[in-house]
Amino acid sequence: MDSTVLSASHLKKSFGQKEVLHNLSFDLERGKVTALIGENGAGKTTIMKTILGISEFSGSIELDKQSVSVHDHRALDSVGALIEYPGLYGYLTAREQLTLFATGNDKKGKVDDVLNKLHMTGYADQKTASYSLGMRQKMGIALALVNKPMLVILDEPMNGLDPKANKELRDLIAEEKAQGVSFLISSHILTELQKIADDVIVIDKGNLIFAGTMSQILDNGKHFIEIQTDKDEVAQQALTEAGYQTDLDQGQLRVLVKDDSLNHLLTALLDQDLTIKRIYEQPADLETSVFNAIGE
Amino acid sequence: MGNLVKQEIYKLVKRPTLTYFWGFLLVFQIAAAVYVSHNPQVVNPQKAFLGNFFVPAMIAFFMISLCSTTLSTEIQSGTLKSLLYRKYSVYQVLISKWLSLLIYTITLYVAGMIISLVLHWMMFQKTIPLSVQLPGGHSFLQVWALTSLGSFLSLIFLLTFVLLIGTLFTSSTAALVAGIATYFITSIFNQLLFQFIIQHDWLKWTPFNMMNIGDQIMTPSMSEVTHLSLFEMSAGYLVYAVLFLGAGLIIFRRRNTR
Numbered sequence: 193m194d195s196t197v198l199s200a201s202h203l204k205k206s207f208g209q210k211e212v213l214h215n216l217s218f219d220l221e222r223g224k225v226t227a228l229i230g231e232n233g234a235g236k237t238t239i240m241k242t243i244l245g246i247s248e249f250s251g252s253i254e255l256d257k258q259s260v261s262v263h264d265h266r267a268l269d270s271v272g273a274l275i276e277y278p279g280l281y282g283y284l285t286a287r288e289q290l291t292l293f294a295t296g297n298d299k300k301g302k303v304d305d306v307l308n309k310l311h312m313t314g315y316a317d318q319k320t321a322s323y324s325l326g327m328r329q330k331m332g333i334a335l336a337l338v339n340k341p342m343l344v345i346l347d348e349p350m351n352g353l354d355p356k357a358n359k360e361l362r363d364l365i366a367e368e369k370a371q372g373v374s375f376l377i378s379s380h381i382l383t384e385l386q387k388i389a390d391d392v393i394v395i396d397k398g399n400l401i402f403a404g405t406m407s408q409i410l411d412n413g414k415h416f417i418e419i420q421t422d423k424d425e426v427a428q429q430a431l432t433e434a435g436y437q438t439d440l441d442q443g444q445l446r447v448l449v450k451d452d453s454l455n456h457l458l459t460a461l462l463d464q465d466l467t468i469k470r471i472y473e474q475p476a477d478l479e480t481s482v483f484n485a486i487g488e
Numbered sequence: 489m490g491n492l493v494k495q496e497i498y499k500l501v502k503r504p505t506l507t508y509f510w511g512f513l514l515v516f517q518i519a520a521a522v523y524v525s526h527n528p529q530v531v532n533p534q535k536a537f538l539g540n541f542f543v544p545a546m547i548a549f550f551m552i553s554l555c556s557t558t559l560s561t562e563i564q565s566g567t568l569k570s571l572l573y574r575k576y577s578v579y580q581v582l583i584s585k586w587l588s589l590l591i592y593t594i595t596l597y598v599a600g601m602i603i604s605l606v607l608h609w610m611m612f613q614k615t616i617p618l619s620v621q622l623p624g625g626h627s628f629l630q631v632w633a634l635t636s637l638g639s640f641l642s643l644i645f646l647l648t649f650v651l652l653i654g655t656l657f658t659s660s661t662a663a664l665v666a667g668i669a670t671y672f673i674t675s676i677f678n679q680l681l682f683q684f685i686i687q688h689d690w691l692k693w694t695p696f697n698m699m700n701i702g703d704q705i706m707t708p709s710m711s712e713v714t715h716l717s718l719f720e721m722s723a724g725y726l727v728y729a730v731l732f733l734g735a736g737l738i739i740f741r742r743r744n745t746r
Binding site: 271 | 491502565570574576578
């Protein structure tokens, strides 16, 4: 079986004169979680809509070697999605709506299974009009998962979820991933994405900035060192003159280093008449890495 | 496609408004029949029975509101998107909605007709003998069936236009107002149409004239005022219905795949 579940080539999309996706190409790996990251308006939802065949585009999208477009939805049989916010029929219960959208023979089994996985059985027979934001969000995720898809596309799935539900969602994604399900997830909560994603796609203003693994983006060679000295201002000036990007805030001197060697940094400090009290490495986080990738 | 239609019908059946409407329809029809049986000098019982005790007008209003808002309510609740990103095409999604509405209209009409027959059996057996031959050569029962078919066909034609209007609106209120306005405009214009056709013959080809198909099936001499044969009118009916629905499909696809 091919390791690529989805392949997008030369995606372009315009609204009138304004091009919002500029020739994007990327692959999604089978059985992996891919984070789709970008600012508001970067084009994340547009990418998801093109994959789901509800937005015109030029270029090509192949899902398991089968073409997807607004004219051809056949490949979407194996895709589940939650885009923007969950659409629920308020006059139906969760169980009724899931059964309505379930396909194949064992509809009841599929519905019971997803209700159990998302810990929704307690309120599965209530009309969804009475649901809280978090319950609605879970229901949207349940609808995406009910037909046991090969690829799940989730747009801001953590919206409205409390910490416990967030943890449950992470665990569920890990479980599904272990069974070979692939995920494409966009979220502004990068700390959550860092915990679950294997691969990362960063887009900015419709341009592909980065497509690679999580460890690649985190280990881009950029991380911070925090230093405490008896003369922080002097230390900052010396490091700035030595070419480092520094930030001094409330007695904490943060220095951005671009390689693993600290020799140059330490030499610059020891050349001054100061005492280094503490020095420690702050591991790179996804947020910083994304900002670095975008160049901000 | 069959699966989609089943899903749409399930949603219709589960909507509380529709359940209430069934109850309202039954009560309305019984009340109308009771009133007619007690006031035959005010309302002619034969005409009331032929018109299924005024139920078609209620069904028309209800179906116009349902057809005009069927898409906008889904847009407002965010459910339309989730219907579109499945294995079905945009066209299949919309056509399944239309088919379910057609089936629902037929069900309402047939239910109204059955209730009319039951009410006839209970209250009007003596005053309206169904087997009696009327001047046109048809029995009263046949005329009743043709009248019902005629009003059904006129409503379906009107609904094809309302469905087209429904694809243009994202707000339910706006869609509903436009749908109801269509009903009144076509009713008023239809009254004036025959006068205009005398002066401008080409007006016979307007869609308003095609709404008279039901009357013309029942009364062939209507062709003298519609200026169209039944064949021409049937062809016009079909062509306009296809045009309205075709335009609806194109608009729907463009609005939902931008």
